[in-house]
Amino acid sequence: MFGSKVELLEKIRLGEDSYLELKDVRFAGGKVRGPRQNDLADELAAFANSRGGLLILGVDDRTREVLGIDTDQLEQVEILVQQSCEQSIRPPLFPMIERLMLADSTGSDRAVLKVEVAPSLFVHQSPSGYFHRLGSSKRPIPPDHLARLFQQRSQSRLIRFDETPVAKASLQELDEPLWRRFTPANAKEDPEHLLSKLAMASRDDAGVWRPTVSGLLLASHQPESYLPGAFVQAVAYAGTNIAPTAEHAYQRDARDITGPLDEQIFGACDFVRKNMQVAAQKTESGGREDLPQFDMLAVFEAVTNAIAHRDYSMPGSKVRLRLFDDRLEIYTPGLLPNTMTTDSLPYRQAARNEAITSLLARCPVERDELAHYRSHIMDKRGEGVPIILQRSRDLSGKEPDYRMADDSELLLIIYAAKFEDH
Incomplete structure (x- = not known):
């Protein structure tokens, strides 16, 4: 100007x-x-x-x-x-x-x-x-104008934020094997235009090609270098609260899960699988089967929703996963989009990050226990929340709980199955 x-x-x-x-x-x-x-x-x-x-x-x-x-x-x-x-x-x-x-x-x-x-x-x-x-x-700003402005700009962010170029980042930050997995095998165009079609690169105001937010999140091994907080902070606590006791150590395990978003999703699931308790239960035929604290398909859907739909425009805010002896807590940065509420989550869907969800819908699920249910990470049919609610309720007998925390995070609590003493 x-x-x-x-x-x-x-x-x-x-x-x-x-x-x-x-x-x-x-x-x-x-x-x-x-x-x-x-x-x-x-x-x-x-x-x-x-x-x-x-x-x-x-x-x-x-x-x-x-x-x-x-x-x-x-x-x-x-x-x-x-x-x-x-x-x-x-x-x-x-x-x-x-x-x-x-x-x-x-x-x-x-x-x-x-x-x-x-x-x-x-x-x-x-x-x-x-x-x-x-x-x-x-x-x-007059009240009626202010209301329209909030609506217009929330809709703009819904469509555009994950497609905006990231200042100071260069296309060299994008790992070619990571972004090539989203392109047709016979694609002959130059990298800039291929990445642009995928919404993984865009020109900035000066005409320079830059990775977009979605490009860094899906095709960089260290997206948090340019997008602080773009990782999952996972902690497994001993007991049912954060405060240490004489009987229990403060933490059993802790890890910052980084990398492309699909790796973060599987890494978070692995963290829960590693740290949750599994009991042996007798079957009607006299055998024994493993009974996990949490249904892993429900955990997969919950982690996927948190990572795919979080507000990446909140610098420094991260997805937080807290595992306790009696529950799993997942904190997702950002308010619910549009007019959605915690009560309407099972009935409606709204994607905050269209480019990210589109790319995750092309990432295959290659884990045997999850591939049985889902071929790709996202199906975009709005089935995730109902799966979380039903499968968790069937396992633990208790309804998962969605809450807004401090008007800035969506908190999901999945309650653990209780094991009977044998």
């Missing part, structure tokens, strides 16, 4: 509008006294809630004169902007911040800070509420 200095100076001389905000920077006692952090947050969030825009720090908004910022004070101003975006806006913003030299009215170069805010896929709240940009000023 206004890429050259000439274009930017011409825009400044025309004054503020829907895409441009100007602010001078005042210091007192070596500290920034104006603008305040919360005021900056309101302005930047308004741009993000609209169509994006530029904030230029170091320009008087009334006279449009380039006043500049002392070069040894630029760092302080940049820190102020970062704090405004990270501490005073929810969810946080990550604008492009650039230091520039612009000519003032005398032709002398002065340092300014250019803050470019892109249109967001989220609705951002700042200290004074929800704002959007209307002409040259920010305005509170």
Whole structure:
């Protein structure tokens, strides 16, 4: 936006509008006294809630004169902007911040800070509420407009987030054997266009090919390097609570399960299988059979749903798997999409990540005990939750429990089968 200095100076001389905000920077006692952090947050969030825009720090908004910022004070101003975006806006913003030299009215170069805010896929709240940009000023978003904006942007994320390019990641991060498994054997196109058709790569705003979120998640051995939290944190506890006791150690096993999403799914299932208890039970014919604490098909469906449908736009949040002596807990980051509730889960389906679920539907299930029920990881027929509920209930006699935890995670509790003493 206004890429050259000439274009930017011409825009400044025309004054503020829907895409441009100007602010001078005042210091007192070596500290920034104006603008305040919360005021900056309101302005930047308004741009993000609209169509994006530029904030230029170091320009008087009334006279449009380039006043500049002392070069040894630029760092302080940049820190102020970062704090405004990270501490005073929810969810946080990550604008492009650039230091520039612009000519003032005398032709002398002065340092300014250019803050470019892109249109967001989220609705951002700042200290004074929800704002959007209307002409040259920010305005509170009317309630009816705010409701529509939330709906529109939630739908945009539903379709687009897992297809967005990941900044700073290169296509070299994608392992060719991993992504080639999704392409036809006789495909002759160049890698960029093949990956694009799979929604695993896309061009960024500068026209550079980048892996998408789904590309890194399905074709990288370390997706968490660029997507913090893109792994499963699994812990097996001794007893029925987290607190250690005199009789029990704190943890029996713990592992961060990483890699492509299909490997994470099977790795999480292996963790449960390894750490759950299995009892020997007499059959009617006089033989004995193994009775596991948890039905592994139900566990497979639960883990698959958590990994496939979690909100990957929540940086640092991870799928958490907690195994206790009497239950299995699976925490999935993110709210339920659209108008779904925990009560409607058995009856409805909504995919948060269309590209991810489409790719997982092409990943074969090669484990003997699971391949009997399912040829590929996802079938997209909406049968996962009913399978979890029925098979877990049949084994333990107790209904699994879906809950929202802290309005940010979906918690599934699967209760363990109780073994009789023989």
